[in-house]
Amino acid sequence: MQAEDLLAGKVLLIDKPLNWSSFQAVNKLKYILKNNFDLPKKFKIGHAGTLDPLATGLLIICTGKFTKTISEIQSQAKEYTGTICLGATTPSYDLETEIDATFPTEHITEALINDTLLQFLGEIDQKPPVFSAIKKDGKRLYEHARAGEEVEIKARKTTIHEFEITRFELPEIDFRIVCSKGTYIRSIAYDFGKALQSGGHLASLRRTKIGNHTVGNAVSPEQFEEEVKKHIS
Numbered sequence: 381m382q383a384e385d386l387l388a389g390k391v392l393l394i395d396k397p398l399n400w401s402s403f404q405a406v407n408k409l410k411y412i413l414k415n416n417f418d419l420p421k422k423f424k425i426g427h428a429g430t431l432d433p434l435a436t437g438l439l440i441i442c443t444g445k446f447t448k449t450i451s452e453i454q455s456q457a458k459e460y461t462g463t464i465c466l467g468a469t470t471p472s473y474d475l476e477t478e479i480d481a482t483f484p485t486e487h488i489t490e491a492l493i494n495d496t497l498l499q500f501l502g503e504i505d506q507k508p509p510v511f512s513a514i515k516k517d518g519k520r521l522y523e524h525a526r527a528g529e530e531v532e533i534k535a536r537k538t539t540i541h542e543f544e545i546t547r548f549e550l551p552e553i554d555f556r557i558v559c560s561k562g563t564y565i566r567s568i569a570y571d572f573g574k575a576l577q578s579g580g581h582l583a584s585l586r587r588t589k590i591g592n593h594t595v596g597n598a599v600s601p602e603q604f605e606e607e608v609k610k611h612i613s
Contacts, residue, residue, distance in 0.1 A: 381611055383417040389446030391453075393598035396439040400601075402430045405439055408601045413443070416608050428453035429561075429590060434474055435462075437587035438595040456591030457541060459558045462584050464569040467551045469579040473509045473566035483579040490548050496575050497543050500568065505535040509566045538563040552583065 381390070396405050410425050428440040428450045437460075442450055467485040471477045510533065539560040547554035557565065566582045573580020588595045599607065 381417075381608070383419055386413060386417060386419065386423070387444040389442065389444040389449075391446055391449075391593075392441040392443065392604070393593055393595075394439045394441055394604065395595055395598040395600050396431050396436055397600060398436050399433050401433050402427050402439055405601060406441055409441055409604065412601075412605045412608055416612055426450055429458070431587055432474070432476075432566075432585070434476060434582075435585040435587065437585075438590055438593060438598050439587075440590055440593060453590060455561050457558055457560060457589075458563070458587060459556065459589035460565050461546070461554070461556050461586050461588055462565065462582060464553050464555060464572060464580050465551050465583040466553065466573055466576065466578050466580050468581060469570060469573065470581045471510065473564075473570040474582040474585075479581075481579060483573070483577075485550050485578055488550060488576055488578060490545075492576065493545055493548065493553065496572065497545065499575055500540050500543050500572065503537055503539050506538050506564060506567050506571070507533050507535045508564050509570070536562060540568075558589075 392409065394405055394409065396402065406425060406427050410423070413419060413425070414423060423443070424445075424447045425441065425443045426447050428442060431437065431439055440453055442453070466483075466488060468479045468482045470479055540557060540563070541560070542556070542558040544556050545553050546556055557563075557568065559565075565585055569580045569582040571580075586595070
């Protein structure tokens with residue numbers, strides 16, 4: 381890897397750690413690259429699709445001229461695995477906020493779950509979580525939420541290509557989902573709990589694929605730094 385390669389354009393596959401924002405991951409790589417290569421001050425680098433801090437997994441980072449392909453990469457199908465905790469909801473639909481309500485789970489069977497997930501296949505209407513970065517009236521939704529302001533959120537169309545349950549151990553169920561751009565897995569966790577006449581929130585999430593790129597080919601920011609240092613030493 382040379383400075384010329386980075387400017388011409390590289391696609392870097394990073395396995396984003398837990399509690400890192402996507403912005404932090406991009407900044408870390410930018411720091412590593414600028415520290416080790418002779419790059420211009422306005423070196424272009426960006427990610428192709430945000431991952432929440434509480435999610436791990438594949439983050440695609442593009443450099444140089446390849447930043448122009450970010451929209452194209454973002455439009456590709458994404459695969460996620462994770463855990464939904466049934467019987468309880470949170471305002472953020474995940475573990476960012478505390479449980480605000482609990483519900484029965486005694487009636488939930490594997491058969492009921494498998495029947496219910498059929499409702500979530502194909503094109504569906506989905507309301508984004510109130511704790512999200514979408515803008516409404518000039519402010520991010522999470523800013524409205526943290527200020528205790530109620531806002532009306534319009535449903536959006538999204539497509540679920542595949543949805544399977546890989547572990548059934550109440551109150552937890554593990555899943556694998558393949559979906560279109562703009563799908564909120566947190567909203568699926570919440571809506572799935574509701575469809576089961578219970579509640580649900582996302583307990584863990586990992587992005588495993590974007591298009592043909594897989595997390596198996598990704599490295600952590602620390603591994604990336606080690607590889608860069610080995611390459612230039």
